[in-house]
Amino acid sequence: MPPAASSEVAAAVADAHRREWAFVLAATVRVAGDIDTAEEAVQDAYASALSTWGPRGIPKNPGAWLTVTARRRALDMHRRAVTAQRALPKLFDPEEYAEDEPGRDSEDIADDRLRLIFTCCHPALALDAQVALTLRLLCGLSTADVARAFLLPEATMAARITRAK
Secondary structure, X not given: OOHHHHHHHHHHHHHHHHHHHHHHHXXXXXXXXXXXXXXXXXXXXXXXXXXXXXXXXXXXXXXXXXXXXXXXXXXXXXXXXXXXXXXXXXXXXXXXXXXXXXXXXXXXOOOOHHHHHHHHOOOOOOHHHHHHHHHXXXXXXXXXXXXXXXXXXXXXXXXXXXXXX
């Protein structure tokens, strides 16, 4: 891939991250059943975009592509976990999400950011944990950025966010 194409792909992925992170994460949380798995699947989708968009071209709707890829990755991770540990309770009922096939058009993908906002702002969490989770998961800020906003060391904020999840 020529360097110009590589930088164009990197710019497209960065733009999609700024614009679509919360949407992609919220849609993936619904399928994955938990925030950690969803976040990992979304990160994998962005990494996949870097390697796939170069040879195949940047899709006309990067957010939908990322959402589909992240949801498929989340479903794959779930299937592997079930296969590896059949004794664990299932994280979600696959029949409940049967209508959410990843191949659908982007217009059909429901916006689950509101559900993620309510999850991040659960009353059982301390107010600062609610704000930190919202900034991290919905706004896409890095842990370092959230720590700077709270005037705390990054390690302290990382621990707080992990506990809040």
